[in-house]
Amino acid sequence: MALEALLLNPKDNVATAVRQLESGQGVIIKNGQSNIDIVLLEIIPSGHKFALRDIEQGEKIIKYGEVIGQATTRINEGEHVHVHNVEGLRGRGDRQ
Amino acid sequence: MNFMGYRRANGTAGTRNHVLVFPTVICASATADMISRAVPGTVVVTHPHGCGHMGIETEHIVRSMSGFCANPNVAGVLLVGLGCELITPQVIAEKLAAYGQRYEVVNIQEEGGTTATVEKGGLLVKKLLKEASKAVREPVDISELTVGTNCGGSDTFSGLTANPALGNACDRLVAEGGTAILSETPEMIGAEQVLARRAASESVKKRIYEITSATEALAFKAGVDIRGSEPSPGNIEGGLTTLEEKSLGAVLKGGTTEIREVVDFAERPSEKGLVIMDGPAHDAVCNTGMIASGAQVIVFTTGRGTPMGAPTVPVIKVATNSRIYHHMKDNMDINAGIILDGTGTIESIGERIFQEIIEVASGKSTRAEILGHHEFAIHSLGLSV
Numbered sequence: 086m087a088l089e090a091l092l093l094n095p096k097d098n099v100a101t102a103v104r105q106l107e108s109g110q111g112v113i114i115k116n117g118q119s120n121i122d123i124v125l126l127e128i129i130p131s132g133h134k135f136a137l138r139d140i141e142q143g144e145k146i147i148k149y150g151e152v153i154g155q156a157t158t159r160i161n162e163g164e165h166v167h168v169h170n171v172e173g174l175r176g177r178g179d180r181q
Numbered sequence: 182m183n184f185m186g187y188r189r190a191n192g193t194a195g196t197r198n199h200v201l202v203f204p205t206v207i208c209a210s211a212t213a214d215m216i217s218r219a220v221p222g223t224v225v226v227t228h229p230h231g232c233g234h235m236g237i238e239t240e241h242i243v244r245s246m247s248g249f250c251a252n253p254n255v256a257g258v259l260l261v262g263l264g265c266e267l268i269t270p271q272v273i274a275e276k277l278a279a280y281g282q283r284y285e286v287v288n289i290q291e292e293g294g295t296t297a298t299v300e301k302g303g304l305l306v307k308k309l310l311k312e313a314s315k316a317v318r319e320p321v322d323i324s325e326l327t328v329g330t331n332c333g334g335s336d337t338f339s340g341l342t343a344n345p346a347l348g349n350a351c352d353r354l355v356a357e358g359g360t361a362i363l364s365e366t367p368e369m370i371g372a373e374q375v376l377a378r379r380a381a382s383e384s385v386k387k388r389i390y391e392i393t394s395a396t397e398a399l400a401f402k403a404g405v406d407i408r409g410s411e412p413s414p415g416n417i418e419g420g421l422t423t424l425e426e427k428s429l430g431a432v433l434k435g436g437t438t439e440i441r442e443v444v445d446f447a448e449r450p451s452e453k454g455l456v457i458m459d460g461p462a463h464d465a466v467c468n469t470g471m472i473a474s475g476a477q478v479i480v481f482t483t484g485r486g487t488p489m490g491a492p493t494v495p496v497i498k499v500a501t502n503s504r505i506y507h508h509m510k511d512n513m514d515i516n517a518g519i520i521l522d523g524t525g526t527i528e529s530i531g532e533r534i535f536q537e538i539i540e541v542a543s544g545k546s547t548r549a550e551i552l553g554h555h556e557f558a559i560h561s562l563g564l565s566v
Contacts, residue, residue, distance in 0.1 A: 088521060088523060091341060091521075093341070101337050101341065101420070103338075103341075103521045130420065131502075132336050132337040132338055132419050132484075132502075133337070133420040134337070134420065134422065146422075148426055148429065149340070151371075151372070151374070151375065151425070151429050152371075152425060153371070153423050153425040153429065154422060154425055154426070166422065167417075167420070167422050168408070168417055168422055171422050171423065172423070173371075173406070173407070173408050173422075173424050173425055174423075174425065175370050175371045175397060175407070175423075175424055175425055176370055176397050176400040176406065176407025176408070176411065176424050177400070177406055177407070178400040178401045178402065178403050178405045178406065178407065179405055179406045180406075181401045
């Protein structure tokens with residue numbers, strides 16, 4: 086069966102859409118033997134990420150079970166997670 | 182397990198049998214190009230280097246040029262120089278003699294201009310072609326194969342499909358005694374901990390942190406957020422949000438085995454198995470460095486699509502998603518996107534890539550070769566005057 090979205094590690098708080106997903110759409114993401122049900126609040130373009138739960142401002146974003154950055158604002162479950170609400174923590178010459 | 186390769190006099194084995202025309206300085210680039218165009222069956226590269234370098238940059242350029250010319254896929258090389266430059270053909274020739282590589286030399290100032298150099302160079306390169314034509318493929322153990330890995334034009338699928346599948350192929354190669362090169366140091370920033378856990382020794386672990394820190398320091402020196410350069414605008418459009426995310430997906434292409442060694446850009450590994458080559462993520466620079474480090478085949482994953490090839494080494498292109506595979510079909514060799522379509526797995530595509538490596542090493546042409554791609558680049562270290 087073709088997939089809609091992928092969770093890479095049980096620790097992750099984001100999943101990746103493998104096709105464009107629509108606002109209001111319910112998505113089922115496999116997490117080992119169980120499933121996570123998410124209702125999307127926005128269009129998620131193919132290859133982009135969405136939140137699997139509410140994420141507070143300053144909280145770390147986890148993918149591959151590792152830190153990929155931190156939230157610059159509160160992100161609600163089902164919202165698009167990308168450069169508009171996440172910053173990287175490495176290579177920040179602008180912060181030196 | 183064997184591939185069919187060309188045994189060289191110095192004991193190494195090539196997957197191709199090229200005769201290369203190589204200018205050691207920009208001033209000889211056009212002349213080298215003229216020689217190659219006059220003699221069918223030769224390959225040529227051009228570049229802006231060879232003069233004005235200082236200190237470690239001189240060492241870096243000499244190592245890159247000589248390693249590239251000594252790659253086992255090159256049967257012989259004609260070095261073309263001007264005469265008054267810093268890196269003369271004689272400088273590179275000395276290194277090639279140590280490698281046991283066959284070479285000839287021609288200098289423009291000595292010959293008396295372009296026309297005379299093209300004539301003399303043509304004669305010398307024909308001699309090299311005649312020698313090269315005697316080589317025949319024979320069975321070579323796969324433990325003598327070094328495969329370079331590269332990812333360019335990445336999207337978020339790179340880390341989900343093509344990179345882990347290439348990693349699976351690297352694991353298979355390493356299990357057979359071969360060597361895989363993981364490079365692109367900027368794309369290790371944020372994933373050092375994953376690599377460090379697999380370091381063969383404390384010194385390898387230390388080197389992994391040293392090379393990523395040195396690369397991250399470049400962003401500090403520039404005073405900018407690395408995002409926009411890494412990940413690039415196209416990467417971001419493809420769904421990659423931060424460098425850390427890109428790195429965690431990028432390092433998957435090296436596989437899961439122990440990291441045996443960390444070498445400098447264009448340096449030959451002394452260990453077999455998975456090794457890291459320090460160097461930029463620039464696609465053509467990375468390929469050139471791995472070729473200089475001895476890679477006889479390169480596997481390149483791409484999500485946004487790139488036509489990148491190399492002058493002397495076959496580059497196998499793996500698409501991360503089915504859309505780009507079909508959209509840029511003339512550039513793509515393998516579709517890892519079927520992992521998302523549900524008709525393939527990381528293991529099945531890993532096996533497919535591994536088989537393709539052996540077939541290509543034995544003579545099968547890649548799409549980049551058929552199209553005539555021959556991109557070549559060496560980076561400057563910023564120490565030129």
